[in-house]
Amino acid sequence: MSDILVHTEAGVCTITFNRPDKKNSITAAMYGAMADALVAAQEDAAVRCVVIQGSETMFSAGNDIADFLNNPPAGTGSPVFRFLRGIAQFPKPLIAAVCGPAVGVGTTLLFHCDLVYAGDNAAFSMPFVNLGLCPEAASSLLVPQMLGYHRAAEALLLGEPFMAEAALEVGLVNRVLPPTEAAGYAQSVARKMAAKPISSLVETKRLMKKNHTEQVLAVMDEEGASFGRMLREPAAKEAFGAFMERRKPDFSKL
Ligand code: COA
Secondary structure, eight states, X not given: OOSEEEEEETTEEEEEEOXXXXXXXXXXXXXXXXXXXXXXXXXXXXXXXXXEEOOSSOSBOOBOHHHHHHSOOOSTTSHHHHHHHHHHHOOSOEEEEEOSEEETHHHHGGGXXXXXXXXXXXXXXXXXXXXXXXXXXXXXXXXXXXXOHHHHHHHHTSOOOEEHHXXXXXXXXXXXXXXXXXXXXXXXXXXXXXXXXXXXXXXXXXXXXXXXXXXXXXXXXXXXXXXXXXXXXHHHHXXXXXXXXXXXXXXXXX
């Protein structure tokens, strides 16, 4: 079975993380599959709305650390960048259903979704600093914009997780539901959306986003250059090595 499932029904394309043994962490191949699914969904007139989801207990553990170490993303044509640019510019409505941990890009991708529904077990975290890295997916711009600077600093400088109710309070999440209901609720909203005129949906989204998209893409590129450089530096090597060896990282000499 594929690590990314793509299913279209009733005008809704659903993209599902399906790698439970590795906590839905995302490999380059999975980024490529999601980027391709977004392109296909954009081109397919039968698709009017896209839902991204994980399972009832796990959204995504973020980048696959071993895959990142073995195949660091090389430039803006790499699968991760194709995916990030794809969600940042996706013209049709994008809805997420999030239950359980949403780590790193599992959280930052949500800032590009139009609607987010969370299970009450959702835990959002962006622990880039703990990994010797820096924000990605334009989160250095979008997180302070949505959370305000000081809460963003807590999330990005401390890498502290926050739960569904806090995400609801800051506006990252539209509604908190029991985990067994989140995906079904997101589907019902997506189907309601899919019944509306696609031209109005696309134009409304374009107008809401048009003043930000260029800036978002520029920030994404700048973050990507730093992230790529930092991935090869000692702090990330220590953090990633510690994760693989199941020990605490030691940054005291770095
Ligand atoms: N990359 C690669 N493998 C990962 C992973 C990741 N980001 N997250 C989890 N896994 C793997 C573990 O190595 C383990 O594999 P194994 O069974 O072959 O040893 C398996 O998934 C289960 O992970 P485990 O940590 O035992 O699960 P948990 O339920 O105790 O904790 C998380 C779940 C998500 C909280 C924890 O796995 C975690 O913090 N992961 C790292 C998150 C991260 O730093 N992501 C990178 C952001 S850039």
